[in-house]
Amino acid sequence: MSECRKENLAHFAVTIIGKDRPGIVADVTEILYRLGGNVEDSSCTMLGGDFAMILIVSHPKPFVKTRLTEEFRALHATGLSVYVRSLHENEVCYRSPQGELCMVSVYGSDQPGIVYRVTRELADRGINITDLNTRLIGTKEEPVYVMMLEAALPEGLTIEDAEGLLEKLKKELKVEISVRVITPVSL
């Protein structure tokens, strides 16, 4: 985001999850539309047999969280769980991570701790995860865990550094880990 021009808006983080079916997004956004709210950034996806929505919602001030919570109550009847939180100004006006963006693929035989060990290693070096997906695939006899994540490297840390620090984990966990640069090209 290049500038912050949101003084007159109240912002909320909204999380909605429930058994997947056609119409969840339409039901949720219909409520927001009628209220005069806006969906700003959002990410919605199927997780297992559920559908999960994470939204940043804004509404012209004055507007209170309880109003939103009440309006969303209708969704409970359709089996959706809803969570709403008010956002502070410093969450609304933020600075995107600036460093080199990399994609990390991790996959191998399923075992406890893959996500934890990899992300702890990244966190300890100040590497900021911007997106992460995991999925259990393979067969019942041979379950395979796949994790894909995108992360911004801090100033001064190279892609080779990141590769190096994951190399040890690769051996220890006996999983495949590869790192590559995906910094967008400005055209």
Place this chain on the structure above:
Amino acid sequence: MSERTILLYPDPILKTVCLKVKAVDREISAIIGDLVDTMRAGPGSVGVAAPQIGVTLRLCVVDVSKNRQGRENNHGLLALVNPEIIHRQGAAITREGCMSVPDYTGDVERATGITVLFLDEAGNPREIEASGFEAVAIQHEMDHLDGILFLDRIASLKTGLFRRKRYK
């Protein structure tokens, strides 16, 4: 020659199909100069198309020689007038961004090798074979001449990798 302001979407010019250049005359040379200056001024920019500076003519400039991904394989500064891709091969996905669509990037599939026919800055016909990052940049800029933005070509959401059914 001077740096020009980059038009931002939703400026309708960015969705316009541009007209062929009739002749590479002084007026066209001046536009090429402006395109180059505008490209040089854009942080990390490797190309600008005429409609991005408000000119609805089929010309663009590309220079990936200073970019990490293009440094080793390029034709230097290219002014492409009435460019046409007469052959394309291969496909690869690149995370693209565009000066006319700030704050958004997406994965776009482009040919990895292209043969391009065009008039150069002196009006001479040329044919080049571009590959890798230079080919991506040329295809991105040429799309502007048809009113196509990279948003029209997003190949997958970031999570697309996971959305494929397993094949037995």
